[in-house]
Amino acid sequence: MKQGKVFVISGPSGVGKGTVCRLLMEKYPFLAGTTVSVTTRSPRPGEVDGVHYYFRSEEAFDEMVKQGLFLETVDKFTYRYGTLFSEVERILAEGKNVILEIEMKGGKNVKARIPEAVLIFILPPSLEALTERIVGRGSETEEEIRRRQSEVEEEFDQADGYEYFVVNDVLEDAVEKVKSIILAEGMKDSLASVKKNYFGRN
Numbered sequence: 469m470k471q472g473k474v475f476v477i478s479g480p481s482g483v484g485k486g487t488v489c490r491l492l493m494e495k496y497p498f499l500a501g502t503t504v505s506v507t508t509r510s511p512r513p514g515e516v517d518g519v520h521y522y523f524r525s526e527e528a529f530d531e532m533v534k535q536g537l538f539l540e541t542v543d544k545f546t547y548r549y550g551t552l553f554s555e556v557e558r559i560l561a562e563g564k565n566v567i568l569e570i571e572m573k574g575g576k577n578v579k580a581r582i583p584e585a586v587l588i589f590i591l592p593p594s595l596e597a598l599t600e601r602i603v604g605r606g607s608e609t610e611e612e613i614r615r616r617q618s619e620v621e622e623e624f625d626q627a628d629g630y631e632y633f634v635v636n637d638v639l640e641d642a643v644e645k646v647k648s649i650i651l652a653e654g655m656k657d658s659l660a661s662v663k664k665n666y667f668g669r670n
């Protein structure tokens with residue numbers, strides 16, 4: 469069986485990348501799985517430890533860094549986030565592609581360590597639409613909203629290395645586009661390995 473690939477899905481806060489990923493998993497559960505990251509921030513209402521994140525103290529996070537458990541970590545908004553190797557391996561072992569819903573710095577770090585990783589950037593239809601979504605979500609304080617807005621442009625500046633850009637205008641369409649990317653990437657191969665499969669020689 470061909471091994472799954474690692475796909476990084478990033479985009480500005482409020483762009484709906486979480487929803488895109490969730491719907492993708494719901495519709496195509498055998499295609500890909502998402503990892504659960506570790507974070508030092510507190511759970512938002514409705515967030516469950518071990519499902520949305522592993523919520524850990526700064527000390528516990530540091531200890532995990534020391535133990536070399538992370539594929540990548542990032543400091544963001546005074547909190548820390550990290551992707552565990554064990555999460556990636558768990559999904560690959562299920563024969564699925566891995567989806568990392570992480571921010572751009574993390575995406576670039578993943579690409580540096582796993583060059584075959586595919587980086588996908590989810591775009592809002594417009595910057596105005598993005599602000600409306602963040603305000604509508606109602607989970608951030610005004611100060612947090614301002615801070616996240618000011619980071620949007622910065623995030624775009626950091627997005628080099630991203631190869632696919634998907635506009636999340638109609639949610640279902642965005643899900644289908646991401647699915648197409650995953651399927652197309654899965655068909656990429658070298659002639660040498662195809663020949664080896666079919667004829668047992670290069």
Ligand code: 5GP
Binds near residue numbers: 479549550569572574
């Ligand atoms: P939130 O606090 O809103 O859940 O996430 C804030 C940002 O951190 C989002 O852009 C999210 O994608 C990103 N993020 C979540 N987990 C990780 C992770 O493990 N690594 C990195 N680099 N970013 C993450």
